[in-house]
Amino acid sequence: MITTYASYAMISRDLPKSLARVAEKPDVARETEYYLSTIGSIKTVDDFMADTRVYNYALKAHGLEDMAYAKAFIRKVLTEGVADENAFANKLSDSRYASLVESLNFAAYGSTATSFEKAQKGVVDKFQRQTLEEEAGADNMGVRLALYFERTAPTIKSGMEILADDALSEVVRTALQLPDEIIGADLDRQAKYIEDVVNIEDFQDPAKVNKFLERFTAMWEIENPSEAYDPLAPFNAPSSGISTDLLISINNLKLGGK
Numbered sequence: 001m002i003t004t005y006a007s008y009a010m011i012s013r014d015l016p017k018s019l020a021r022v023a024e025k026p027d028v029a030r031e032t033e034y035y036l037s038t039i040g041s042i043k044t045v046d047d048f049m050a051d052t053r054v055y056n057y058a059l060k061a062h063g064l065e066d067m068a069y070a071k072a073f074i075r076k077v078l079t080e081g082v083a084d085e086n087a088f089a090n091k092l093s094d095s096r097y098a099s100l101v102e103s104l105n106f107a108a109y110g111s112t113a114t115s116f117e118k119a120q121k122g123v124v125d126k127f128q129r130q131t132l133e134e135e136a137g138a139d140n141m142g143v144r145l146a147l148y149f150e151r152t153a154p155t156i157k158s159g160m161e162i163l164a165d166d167a168l169s170e171v172v173r174t175a176l177q178l179p180d181e182i183i184g185a186d187l188d189r190q191a192k193y194i195e196d197v198v199n200i201e202d203f204q205d206p207a208k209v210n211k212f213l214e215r216f217t218a219m220w221e222i223e224n225p226s227e228a229y230d231p232l233a234p235f236n237a238p239s240s241g242i243s244t245d246l247l248i249s250i251n252n253l254k255l256g257g258k
Contacts, residue, residue, distance in 0.1 A: 005213075011132070012150060038051060043114070045079055058103070059100070077089045077097045080107060081101055143217075148167055153203040154204055
């Protein structure tokens, strides 16, 4: 069985090829074709909410597939936009909602919101990346976490932001092998510890991110040996070190992007 780092590196090293492979999958190609052929005709939040395929595609692209049922919630996010600091999306700790608004900003641009590249190709790119990460996670959740961290790392500004995202937190805690007394401490202390041990600015450097992920995947491999790895284990055995909250977070990975 190929190791976690090798699997991650194979995907990451030639990401365009990996994404192209995903894009060519029949189900992905079919939904993408529909989205691109339809999104330009979507002029309002109501139009968006009414077209189930477009709605589901956009939510999955932003890692919000499991929130598709919460239509009143999504409607409020899109209706209020992000221009006002008191807008609903800006008050949510989860930045995926603001990202959805930025892609489909009906509040700011009205009927022209879907004419921009970010609403068309931008959403498609997010959907394909999300799908790629999900596929990787089906074989090895460590690979999915590594790909997610790689994508999200440049946006990290503080230790508290890491702790606010269960998937990022799992990567950092695994890589650093945080002692139990820190994991059990209050969030402020955990955030300070992370910032003392890691230079957050290093996450702006792809080479340093790669080195960090080498460490993460090595530690993940120790805890979850590839030759004995069961991709369903995280769902069946929370005692393996992945909390129920983390599983929910992984299932909702911003896959689509923060």
